[in-house]
Every structure is written in C-alpha cells, then in structure tokens.
Amino acid sequence: MSPTVTPIAARTIRIGSRKSQLALVQTYWVQEQLQKAFPERTFEVHTMSTQGDKILDVALAKIGDKGLFTKELEVGMINGDIDFAVHSLKDLPTHLPEGLVLGCVTERENPADALVVHEQHKDKQLDTLPQGAIVGTSSLRRLAQLRHHYPHLSFKDVRGNLNTRLAKLDAGEYDALILAAAGLQRLNMADRIHQFIPAEISLHAVGQGALGIECRGDDAEVLLLLKALEHKPTAYRCYAERSFLRSLEGGCQVPIGVNTTLEGDQLTLLGIVISLDGQKVAKDSVTGLATEAEALGLELAQRLRQQGAQEILDEILATVQRS
Secondary structure, eight states: OOOOOOOOOOEEEEEEEEEEHHHHHHHHHHHHHHHOOOTTTTTEEEEEEOOHOOOOSHHHHOOOOOTTTTTEEEEEETTTTTTTEEGGGGGSSSSSSSSSEEEEOOOOOOEEEEEEEEEGGGOOHHHHSOOOOOEEEEHHHHHHHHHHTTSSSSEOOOOOOHHHHHHHTTTSSSSSEEEEEEHHHHHTOGGOOOEEEEEEOOOOOOTOEHHHEEEEEEOOOHHHHGGOOOOOHHHHHHHHHHHHHHHTTOOOOOEEEEEEEEETTTEEEEEEOOOOOSSSSSEEEEEEEGGGGGHHHHHHHHHHHHHHHHHHHHHHHHHHHHH
C-alpha cells in the first residue's frame, strides 16, 4: 500500500498597508481582487504607520519625501514581515530600495485634481472664488500651478487625512480645498467634488489615481499573483510619468505635473515644471510608442531641461531647505 502524502499548504500572502482610511480601502480592494482570482489562496492584511502618517503639523515639503509614506512598509518587505505593499502610486518614490520592485500598476481612477468648496461658495468655481479666498493644499505642484493661473487667491497648507481636511474646510478654516479626485471617489465622497480641475489649469501628480504594488524582486510567486491586477494601459502611462520624474530627480513634493493619453499604441506625455510663485514655467509634450514609455519620459525631461527646468528645481530645493 502506498504511503499517504499530506499536501503542503499554500503559503499565506501578507499584504502591507498604511492605517489611513483611504489606504485600507485601497488595500482591501486589492485583497478582494486577488481572493477572487485565487480563491484557494489566503491573503492577510497587515497595517503599519509611516512617518508621513505621524508628522501632521509640518508641511510635506519641509519634511522631505524620500519614502515618507512608504519606508516602514519597505522595511517590512525586506525583513520578510510582509510580502507586498499597496501604495497610492503618487506616493511611491521613483528610486526603490535595492531588492524591491514595482510589481504591478492597477487600473487608474480619474487622475484629476478636484476643487471642494465651503458651503458659502457653492455657486463658485476656481476662477470665480473671491479675492483672497483661502485655498488649502499640501502639494507644491498644485500650489505653483494655481498661483500661476489665480494670483488673487491665498494658499494655506493643510495636513491630515481626508476626513480631517474636510472637517477643517466645513469649520470655515478654508474657503476651498484642492484634493485628488481619485481619493474622494474611492471613499464614496464623490458628492464633495465641486469641480474637476482641467489639465490646462493643473496637471496632475505622477501616478495619481493609480495603485502601485511594491514587492521583493526575487519573489517569483508574488510577482506571478500580481499579474492578475496589472492594467497595461495604465502601466504604460505611469511608467512614462515615473521615468520623466526620475530623470529630473524630482520627488513627490516638487512642482512637477503631468498628463498622459493613450490612443491605440501611441502614448502622449505632457509635463510641466513650475516655480513656486507660478512665474517660471517649462512645459512640453512628446508622443511615441507606448512600449517605449520610459524612453518618452527621458526625452520629455531633456526637453524641459532645455527650457530651464533644472534651474527652477534647484531654486525650489534651495528655498525649501532655507525654510
């Protein structure tokens, strides 16, 4: 009689997430999609607090952004405590720690910035807000672009999770906020969106609206599982955007904005670098094959350098360091 062989249980996959409401909604969505694709597998969510979650009384640009919302999760992966981490792709630095890779990019939500207004301004749009209206944003990219178009507005830093920011708005500390439309939509708060800000006013952040899943580069099993979530059209667009940002050596907290469109196999990448006062602008676009997305990002960065982009970025870095 043949001996009985006990099958080896499939490995439990541990998913890392920040503890914020939005991060958890995004992570549980990833868990749900993987569970549907691989019903025989077990996927567990493990939460961590990052430096960006803990320091809420300092502007993001003054803290520095080298892994501000990702470092603790990355340490967890390197140490083997978790197998992969779910990030808002716009928060993931373009240079990853040795041994870690961007395992997949999910289908993108609307990447636009959104205007959310106080009740007293419900009949207003960005261009009709009154002189001196206080607009809250924690993004230098949004700040610089809006100063360029609306110098009559006043801008004030705002930190905290989405509910905290909205509570400050509703309490009258701000006349309006500029937030990522995707975050509001994922938290079922799309009704708070007063206006989707058009690209000609505010180019969005690199990777905005997409989720980036980071994992160990040598974990073939996890990389194979993540293929079920990869959305190639979004990935091509985001690879081009991240290549552009990486080439300019800019982080999340610099005034670099992008917009990408994909028609057939043709990808168009539009990019901007703008000074904090909104006065100096380098802006251009490139078009080419989507399969050469990273090369397009490099090409656009070079074009903007020729327009003075590096000098603008160096000036911004010096200003932030002085403050």
